[in-house]
Each structure stands twice: as structure tokens, then as C-alpha cells.
Amino acid sequence: MTKYLKLFINGEWIHSANPETQDVINPANQGVIAKAPKATKAETEKTIHIAKSTFESGVWSERTPGERAEVLLQIANGIEAHLNELTELEVMNNGKTIREAEADVTDALNTFRYYASLLQNQTDETFEAEKDLQTMIVKEPMGVAGLIVPWNFPILMSVWKIAPALAAGNSIILKPAEITPMTAVKLYEIIEQTDLPKGVAQLLLGTGSVVGQTIAESEGVDVVSFTGSTQVGQRIMQAAAGNLKKVSLELGGKSPNIIFNDADIDLAVDYALFGIFMGAGQVCTSGSRLLVQEDIYASFIEKYLEKAKTIQVGPGNNVNSEMGAIVSEKHMNSILDYIQVGKEEGARLILGGNRMEEVDLKKGFFIEPTVFTDVTSDMRIVREEIFGPVVVIQTFKEEEDAIHLANDTDYGLAGAVFSQDQAKAIRVIKKVRAGITWVNNYHLSSVQSPWGGYKTSGIGRSLGKYGLDEYQETKQINISMNAEQLDWFEGKK
Template identity: 75%
Template sequence: MTRILKLYSNGEWVDSSNPIKQDILNPANQEIIAKAPEATKEETEEAIKAAKSVFESGIWSECTPLERANVLLQIADMMEDNMNELVALEVENNGKTKREAESDASDAADAFRYYAGLLSNTSGQTYEASYDLQTMIIKEPMGVAGLIVPWNFPLLMSVWKIAPALAAGNSIILKPAEITPMTAVKLFELMDQTDLPKGVAHLLMGSGSIVGQTISESNDVDVVSFTGSTEVGRNIMQAATGNLKKISLELGGKSPNIIFEDADFDTAVDHALFGIFMGSGQVCTSGSRILVQEGIYEEFIKKYVEIVKGINVGPGNDENSEMGAIVSEKHMESILEYIRIGKEEGARLAFGGNRIVQDGMEKGFFIEPTVFADVTSDMRIVKEEIFGPVVVIQKFKDEAEAIKLANDTEFGLAGAVFSSDQNKAMRVIKKVRAGITWVNTYHLTNVQAPWGGYKHSGIGRSLGTYGLDEYQETKQINISMDPKPIQWFK
């Protein structure tokens, strides 16, 4: 039976006054799994007002760090107790493989535990500015946090924003992507069973043009954190100028993966596969540009394509699937259009390029893992983010050219270097203009490390202590240890 979803506002599950419902599909077979409400501008404004009122009441914002930490741990416990359902919903709604969904859900629970632990070790700074003046530096919650998340990691991206925002003492409004709300709904059902005060957290489904725009423009929202496309990020920046609210943007990428001749060949090939085809390439940090030194260029392509041909593409709930569905028909068509453009531009199609419509996948949104070689920097498939299982392989001569090609992009989210020469690897990775980088590995990271990019890949950082800072104000308090008249004016 198709599930009818509701909004969660001011501590209650409520229907939207908008009669329009969004069909939520399983991208592996196009079955309608739910119908989601489309919150109105007025409902969004009401949620913001309620969130602000609860923040000002101090029922959460004035809790001790330990009290907030205990609630975060309750949420983590609830997630772990309901892990199988969270994984199943993520697979069904997003199309990713079960293995990927399990990793995401586990990391999400860990994020709540991390920020709970961070709260139990809070510290500030003090300065003795002079013999009679003591200065304290403290952190305070900002107020109402608007959290706007993408469809590629519906659960994990939600938690990456919710956990630090709540840890800091803010009220929150989460807007999930229109097509992937299922795990966010389940997460809020679980949060509703904890000691989190009613009205602190709100869940609003709906369009970016209404819900997202209202959140971004509102003078009662103090910080907006957005993960998604660079184009939408620019719109949010413009909308946020009304009250000069703080913004955090994690945007697009076209990340270089540099492979030198002296790299461990099999390791480099393996990580280059994982770097792009994990998540069906629908990952902001995907290593979608592989730069290979000329001495091993053809050998690399041969070995790479040989393995790509054996990648098992299929429904995410199939234990044998190594790469799942594309999230929607619209996005699938966009990827296929880029493949057509790549052919037209003269790139060599080494493998793939087609929609998969056999073996029971004819109703799903599946694309072959696709490899283009002999590309040049002026090609659109090299310059623009495709956000799918499409990789371009480019040849370079030496270290200087590798760095030049790596940085020849408007983006700066991620990048990697593979070399057995650690000195060279460090020289090169330091010159790659990107915020998340690797040496002799790809994608592996942890909740303690900051996440974000340079250039058009965004502003601010998620995760780690940096992620908590995004949701806090910094205040100085100056205390006179010897109160007396200044006698400036006599």
C-alpha cells in the first residue's frame, strides 16, 4: 500500500493544506512507494516562527552540553535499533545498493555519537588582557537553522547537518530533497520518541522554489546549510542577504584523480573504479576526471575497462548488485545527454554509454558504467559535472602538467594522487586546489575531518569541530577584576 507522508511541525505530524502530493518512486522499477506533501509558503513561515519561539524559550538552547549530548545518544540508539528499516528505505527510495545504504546508515548513527562526545568535552578560551581585565571567549547557538539536503545521500547528509546543529543548541528546519524524503521521515519518527523537546525540530517536504526559498529569505532563520548544485547554491546566497544570515554551501565537483607511472598499478586502478562508480557516480566528491601519466596511459585504460565490463549493475536490494539505479528519470536523461555530447565532441568511448533495459531492469533507471578516453580540457564532459557513472581519462606528461590539468576547473571539492614517491605525492596534493584530498586512496574519510571545498565547490565546512562552528556564534566577554572609574572624561 502506498504510504501517505506528513509534515512534522511544532512536535506534531500534520497534513499540508496543499492538495498536491509528490509521487515518491523506487528508481529501480518506478513503483510509487509513497506520496509526499508539498508544504506551502505559509506553512514554512509557521514552522520558522515556531522554531524561533522554541529557541527563545531556552528549553533546548539553554540546556547544558551534557543534556544535549544525552539526547543525541538517544537518537543514535534509536537509529541502531531501526537500522534494517533505515537501510531498506534508503535502497528503495534512492536506488543505491544495500552495501552502500548500510555504510551510510552506520556513519549517520556514528555522527550523532561523535557530536555527543564533542559536547562532553566543550572548552573555551580565556585571556588576561591586562592586570585587571579577564576576557572569555564562548560559543552560543545561532537560533534557527535551515537545513537543505540533496537526494544522493538522503539520510547521511541530513544527519551531517542535524547532529551539529542540534548539538550547538539550535532549533532546526530540515528540507529533504523532493524525490527522496523516506529516510528523513523515519529519522524524525525516531527523534520524536526521544527526549528532544517538541518544536525544536521541523521536517518540511516540498519544492525548493517555495520551501527552500522561504527558508533562505526568512529574517527569522539565522543560518542556512545547503548541499547540492552550484547553481542553487548561488540562489541561496542571494536569498540569504536579507538578514545577512550565515550560510554554509557544499556544492558541485569535477574532481581530479592523478595517477603517476610509479603508482602501485593495481591499487590505483581499484581506487579509480571506486572513486567514480561508488554510488553510481552520484557523489559530489567522485573522481570523475582520471589523469594518467603517459607511460602507463594505454595499459591503464585496458585494465580499467576490463574490470568495468564486469561491474554488476542492478537493483539495490539484490545482494549481487555492485552499482545501483540512477535516482530519477530526469537525472538519467541528463546523464545520457552528456554521454551523447561526449561522443559528439570526439572523445573515445572505451566502454558503456547506454541505458540498461534488459534482465528485468527495463522499468528502472539504470546506465552502464561509462568510460571516455582521449579527452581534452575544452570538452564539456571534462569541464561540467555529470553526476553519474561517467568517467573521463586524460593523459599527462609530467608533474607540472598534472597539477595544471587538475586545477583547470571551476570546482575545488576533492582530488587524489597515486604515487609510490611520497615526497612527490605530497608536493602534488598540496598544489591541488581542493578541500578534500587523498594520497594512494579515494573516498575514505571520517566524521572528525572537515568536509568542504574551494572555489565554486562551496563555502564553509561540515563535520568535525568545524561543522559545529558553522552553527555557533562566537562571543567575547570582558570582565573587570578591579572595577573603578576610567575617568576618560573629567
């Protein structure tokens, strides 16, 4: 029996007034998992009004940090109790491997626990500004937070926004990606069982052009947090200008991974593969540009290809699979188009480049790990975000060349340096214009660390105390300890 998903508005699961639905597909076999509604503009506006009224009522926004922390811990415990189910849903709906999905769900519950702890340890600032004038700096919730998340990390990106937004005392409206709503629905079923007041957390399933646009434009929304492409982020920023709402954007990347000739080659190869082929390259921080020093290029390529050829591509629910499916047929075709562009531009394809059509894969959306060499910085496959299992490899001579190539991009999300010379590694990574960087590793990070980029990779930060700041207003309160009449206007006699 086909499962029909619902909207979660004011604490109730309801069918959308729009009879049109969208098939939710398993990218590993094209099976239909469920039918998702397409919420209307009117439903979105009504939801915003409910969220605003709930915020202004104070049922959540005026609770103490300790009380809010308790609810966050309830949500974390609920995720932990349903870890296996959430993992299975993520694998089925997104196509990623079991190992990746389980790590995402675990990170999600730890994010709620982190913000519960941060809430209980956050203190206001107080100081004596002048004689008998005491100043307090306090943090307050912003109001209604519109949270728009992508399809590549459905549950994790949702939680990266939900946890700090709720921790700060806001009312929230989550809009997951149209094609990957399954774990968001399950997460809201978990939230429904907690002590979070009705009307604080809403879930709208629908298109970006209707639901996302309405959230971004609405004067009833006080902050919009979006993760996705740079192009959509620009449109959201324009739409949000109406009431000058705060906008937090985590956008695209074309991240450099610099391998110096003094690097531990085996270590560099290991992380370079992980940097691009984890998540089938559908990761904003993927190390999609490898910059290898000329002296070690031949030996590096030999070892890199040797290991890349052994990557086990297959359905995410197969425990032996190391790289899963591409999320949709549309996105698979976009990646294949880029591979064709690379060939036409004159790049040398040395591995992969094809859709995988073996018997057990032909019904799904699978692409071989793909490697291009002999590329130049003006090629589209070097400059544009492909967002798939495709890496381009360039060479450099000296340290200055590596820094120039690394920064020769419109993006500035991530980057890495591999070198056993720690002074050089730190010197170079400090010159890489990116917000998330690594030395002798790739993709490793923590919930305590700020996540976001430079240039067209976005504005604002997720995670850590910086992520909480994205959903808070900062207010100064000046208190006269010995109030006296000012007599500023005494009058002239």
C-alpha cells in the same frame, strides 16, 4: 495501500494544507513508494516562527552541553535500533546498493555519537587580556538553522547537518530533497521518541522553489546549510543576503584523480573505479576526471577496462549488485544527454554509454559504467559535473602538467594522487586546489575531518569541530576583576 507522508511541525505530524502531492518513486522499478506533500509558503513561514519561538524560550538552547549530548545519544541509539529499516528505505527510495546504504546509516549514527562526545569535551577559552581584565571566548547557538539536503545521500547528509546544529543548541528545520524523503521521515519518527523538546526539530517536505526559497529568504532563519548543485547554491546565497544570515554551502565537483607512472597500478585501478562508480557516480566528490601519466596509459586502461566490465549493475536490494540505479528518470536522461554531448564533441567512448534494458533492469533507471578517452579540457564532459557513472580520462607528461590539468576547473571539492614516491605525492596533493584530498586512496574519510571545497564547490565546512562552528556564534566577554572608575571625561576647569 498508498502511504501519505506528513509534515512534522511543533512535535506533531500534520497533513499539508496543499492537496497536491508528489509520487515518491523506487528508481529500480518505478514503483510508487508513497505520496509526499508539498508544503506551502505559509506553512513554511509558520514553521520558522515556531522554531524561532522555541529557540528563544531556551528549552533547548539553554540546556547544558551534557544534557544536549544525552539527547544526541538517544537519537543515535534509535537509528541503531532501526538500522535495517532505514537501510531498506534508503535502497528503495534512492536506488543505491545495500552495502552503500548500510554504510550510510552506520555513519549517521556514529555522527550523532561523535557530536555528543565533542560537546562534552568542548571548553571555552579564558585568558588575562590586561591587568585585572579577564576575557572569556564562548560559543553560543545561532538561532534557527535551515537545513536543505540533496537526494544522493538522504539520511547521511541530513545527519551531517542535524547533529551539529542540535549539538550547538539551535532549533532546526530540515527540508529533504523532494524525491527522497523516506529516511528523513523515519529519522524524525525516531527523534520524536527522544527527550528533544517539542518545536526544536521541524520537518518540511516540499519543493525547493517554495520551501527552500522561503527558508533562505526568511529573516527568522539565522543560518542556512545547503548541499547540492553550485547553481542552486548561488541562488540560496543571493536569497540569504536579506538579513545577512550565515550560509554554508557544499556544492558541485569535477574532481581530478592523478595516476603517476610509479603508482601501484592495481591499487590505482581499484580506487579509480571506486572513485567514480560508487553510488553510480552520483557523489559530489566522485573522481570523474582521471589524469594518467603517458608511460603507463596503455597498461592502466587495459586493467581499468577489464575490471570495469565486471561491475554488477542491478537493483540495490540484490546482494550481488555493486552499482545501483540512477535516482530518477529526469536525472538518468540528463546523464544520457551528457554522454551524447561527449560523442558529438569528438571524445572516444570506450565503454558503456547506454541505458541498461535487460529484462530485470528495463523498468528501472540504470546506466552502464561509461568511460571516455581522447578528451580535451575544453569539452563540456570534462568541464561540467555530470553526476553519474561517467569518467573522462586524460594523459599528462610531467608533474607540472598534472597539476595544471587538475586545477583547470571551476570546482575545487576533491582530488587524489597515486604514487609510491611519498614526497612527490604530498608535494602534488598540496598544490591541488581542493578541500578534500587523498593520497593512494579515494573516498576514505572520517567524521572528525572537515568536509567542503574551494572555488565554486562551496563555502564553509561540515563535520569535525569545524562543522560545529558552522552553527555557533563566537562571543567575547570582558570581565573587570577589580573594577575602578575610569574618569575618562573629567571635565576642564
